[in-house]
Amino acid sequence: MVTDILHAEIMTILFDNPNQIELEISPDLVEQLWSELGASWNIFLNQVCLQTFLPTLEEDVTLDEISVPSFWTHVNGAAFTWRNKRIILIPEISIDTTECTIPQEWVDIPKLAGDYYLAVQINPDELSLRVWGYTTHKDIKLSATYNFDRTYSLDAQYFIPDLNVLWVVSQLNANEPTRVTLPALSPVPATQAENLLSRLGNSNIIQPRLEIPFSLWAGLITNNNWRQRLYQLRQGISTTTNLGLWLQNTFADAWQSLDTILSPNLGASFGLRTTENDTSIKRVKCLNLPDGEAFLVLGLDTEPDGRIGVRIQLRSGSQDEFLASGTCLKLISASGDVIQSVQSRNLDNIIQLKRFKSPVGVEFSVRVEVGEFVVMEDFVL
Numbered sequence: 001m002v003t004d005i006l007h008a009e010i011m012t013i014l015f016d017n018p019n020q021i022e023l024e025i026s027p028d029l030v031e032q033l034w035s036e037l038g039a040s041w042n043i044f045l046n047q048v049c050l051q052t053f054l055p056t057l058e059e060d061v062t063l064d065e066i067s068v069p070s071f072w073t074h075v076n077g078a079a080f081t082w083r084n085k086r087i088i089l090i091p092e093i094s095i096d097t098t099e100c101t102i103p104q105e106w107v108d109i110p111k112l113a114g115d116y117y118l119a120v121q122i123n124p125d126e127l128s129l130r131v132w133g134y135t136t137h138k139d140i141k142l143s144a145t146y147n148f149d150r151t152y153s154l155d156a157q158y159f160i161p162d163l164n165v166l167w168v169v170s171q172l173n174a175n176e177p178t179r180v181t182l183p184a185l186s187p188v189p190a191t192q193a194e195n196l197l198s199r200l201g202n203s204n205i206i207q208p209r210l211e212i213p214f215s216l217w218a219g220l221i222t223n224n225n226w227r228q229r230l231y232q233l234r235q236g237i238s239t240t241t242n243l244g245l246w247l248q249n250t251f252a253d254a255w256q257s258l259d260t261i262l263s264p265n266l267g268a269s270f271g272l273r274t275t276e277n278d279t280s281i282k283r284v285k286c287l288n289l290p291d292g293e294a295f296l297v298l299g300l301d302t303e304p305d306g307r308i309g310v311r312i313q314l315r316s317g318s319q320d321e322f323l324a325s326g327t328c329l330k331l332i333s334a335s336g337d338v339i340q341s342v343q344s345r346n347l348d349n350i351i352q353l354k355r356f357k358s359p360v361g362v363e364f365s366v367r368v369e370v371g372e373f374v375v376m377e378d379f380v381l
Helices: 002-006 027-037 041-056 137-143 163-172 190-200 214-221 224-235 264-269
Strands: 021-024 078-082 085-092 099-103 116-123 128-136 151-155 240-242 281-289 292-302 308-316 328-333 338-343 350-352 356-358 363-370 373-380
Touching: 021 041, 027 041, 041 078, 041 085, 041 116, 041 128, 085 099, 099 116, 116 137, 128 137, 128 163, 137 151, 190 214, 190 224, 190 363, 190 373, 214 224, 224 373, 281 363, 281 373, 292 363, 308 328, 338 350
Parallel strands: 085 116, 240 373
Antiparallel strands: 021 128, 078 085, 099 151, 116 128, 281 292, 292 308, 308 350, 308 356, 328 338, 328 363, 363 373
């Protein structure tokens, strides 16, 4: 098939170089990224690769949502969509181009697997980038060697060095089979995911991706919220909202006043407005759920005995919208136990946990679940 395509008339050339594409890496780009990313080499490598390579394409591309620092911290490679094909860039600094090493995540996770994989050699000393060939998901699954570190190694003989062939294939044989069908991976239960995050958040663990079974790791790394939480935990970034600061009128930007987010009529309709004699503190945070925006509302007031009263609500983005049926709002203890849980029914636009009282210093979490989608917010009083 490839031989026939090579003899076809090529009306346009995608790349200037008729064989392997070689590019200069901008020193300004290197300086900019290094100042922004610090010493995170893998994040830096993938950003340089993407930002140097993508401008060579004649058409717009759609960058994959997985091509972010929270993913690159653990897995090498970047993805984008071009001409309805999913392309995976695999950058390496090795001078050896006799084979390419592809992380298992890009091969065996259905959500991440690509159509074409481009082997990219980066020379940081000479500030140059060379794409020395491409292959398909099918060739990787059929011909690569699986390694103990959860990677696939594919010999250079299975890579096509001329990227113009890739352009021709995409034009003249767009339906060419490029993938092997992969079995679906079972979702990771939310409680188990939280336990795994607590364990893998320990910065003493060098490679979290090798610490747990691949099926569990795949569930964590492909969930945007869990992946971001793991990244923050390992970076030592606090994800806990200190509610004690609210009592001192100090609030993080994400937590807005009711007047900022909710219209007066809308707030009043849910009993959220502060009355003249009401000394409680109420704040709202916007959450991006699968079916649209929703608002997490927290209200605090001080009890005579010094404890803090807490009220927690989840409501739809507007009075005319409804929460997805089965949406769960849960109160979780510091030990991971579910203290309270409420679930939305059809045509519910608000669900609320029972008000509770707690001493100062107690930690708890609020979890919102919409099917397999989970958002977790951590708090300390």
